[in-house]
Amino acid sequence: MKKTLILTVAIVFGLALMLGGAPADVQAKTTFVTIGTGGITGVYYPTGGAIAKMVNAKRDMYGIRATVESTGGSAFNINAVMAGDLEFGVAQSDRQFQAFNGTEGSEWAGKPQPDLRAVFSIHAETVDLIASADSGINTIQDLKGKRINIGNFGSGFRQNAIDALEANGLNYETDFMAENLAAPEAPGLIQDGRIDAAFYTVGHPSGYYKEATAGKTKVKFIPIPNADKIAAKYPYYAPARTLMSHYPGAANTEEYVETFGVKATFVTSAQVPDEVVYAITKEVFDNFDQFVKLHPAYEGLTKEDMLKGLSAPIHPGAMKYYKEAGLMK
Numbered sequence: 001m002k003k004t005l006i007l008t009v010a011i012v013f014g015l016a017l018m019l020g021g022a023p024a025d026v027q028a029k030t031t032f033v034t035i036g037t038g039g040i041t042g043v044y045y046p047t048g049g050a051i052a053k054m055v056n057a058k059r060d061m062y063g064i065r066a067t068v069e070s071t072g073g074s075a076f077n078i079n080a081v082m083a084g085d086l087e088f089g090v091a092q093s094d095r096q097f098q099a100f101n102g103t104e105g106s107e108w109a110g111k112p113q114p115d116l117r118a119v120f121s122i123h124a125e126t127v128d129l130i131a132s133a134d135s136g137i138n139t140i141q142d143l144k145g146k147r148i149n150i151g152n153f154g155s156g157f158r159q160n161a162i163d164a165l166e167a168n169g170l171n172y173e174t175d176f177m178a179e180n181l182a183a184p185e186a187p188g189l190i191q192d193g194r195i196d197a198a199f200y201t202v203g204h205p206s207g208y209y210k211e212a213t214a215g216k217t218k219v220k221f222i223p224i225p226n227a228d229k230i231a232a233k234y235p236y237y238a239p240a241r242t243l244m245s246h247y248p249g250a251a252n253t254e255e256y257v258e259t260f261g262v263k264a265t266f267v268t269s270a271q272v273p274d275e276v277v278y279a280i281t282k283e284v285f286d287n288f289d290q291f292v293k294l295h296p297a298y299e300g301l302t303k304e305d306m307l308k309g310l311s312a313p314i315h316p317g318a319m320k321y322y323k324e325a326g327l328m329k
């Protein structure tokens with residue numbers, strides 16, 4: 001009995017080694033890092049996966065094993081990184097700005113996050129509003145009296161929705177029935193007629209809008225007017241367009257809808273060691289051509305773009321790489 005057990009253990013152990021289990025000394029040195037992303041139908045989730053893939057490919061060299069977690073989005077990620085629960089997070093550029101500066105009106109008002117560090121920017125995101133054709137919503141003003149998802153509290157897009165509404169004279173507390181749902185829930189609820197419209201801030205193309213525009217209920221993108229006014233009031237917003245070519249199932253006939261946008265950024269904490277941040281930065285930038293092929297939302301992205309839109313200080317581990325690569329002085 002005992003002998004069989006020992007033999008089984010020996011076989012299992014031997015098999016594990018044969019199947020590529022790392023030698024004991026490498027395993028002992030493995031640094032596990034987790035990247036906070038967003039809902040699985042967004043672009044943050046595959047983005048975390050793309051970044052993890054780049055550094056995990058060199059596991060033998062760095063001893064880093066990166067994994068990805070689906071989360072409630074930007075605000076959750078920043079707070080989890082600051083609490084030390086996650087090492088990295090994907091977060092909207094506007095949220096990075098607000099958290100580092102403790103901006104009035106944001107959830108970090110009076111609570112700036114001096115340890116927040118920028119690593120790089122990634123794809124562009126637009127703030128969009130979709131509505132079911134049955135809801136009769138054709139303009140943002142038509143939201144009055146309807147049931148609208150403005151987003152969960154940990155998300156980045158909830159504040160974008162509130163800012164878009166305010167710039168157009170609407171108040172989510174009094175003008176309609178606001179839902180606080182995480183983004184992935186909204187497409188199904190629109191399809192079932194349980195909500196009329198929903199906001200979301202995401203790169204394109206995304207699984208979220210593909211799902212929302214692929215069902216029986218026709219769904220339409222509604223323009224968000226006054227982008228100039230919004231961009232003049234807040235330093236982190238810029239006017240933007242959402243191209244309808246990404247979503248052939250949408251009920252829109254125009255080429256694009258007008259709105260405003262932000263950037264997805266990759267953030268960490270000053271507490272995360274330089275060599276870990278350096279390794280991730282180096283693998284993404286040194287293998288840039290391979291990286292940009294990992295998601296269609298990165299189309300047209302350049303290395304220079306990835307150094308724009310950062311408001312927190314750049315982490316010294318990332319800075320070391322940018323100087324070595326001649327991307328920064």
Ligand code: GLU
Pocket residue numbers: 037038039042043044045072073074075091092125154155156157158201202203
């Ligand atoms: N920008 C969204 C947020 O932070 C997440 C988008 C995504 O997951 O791609 O709420």
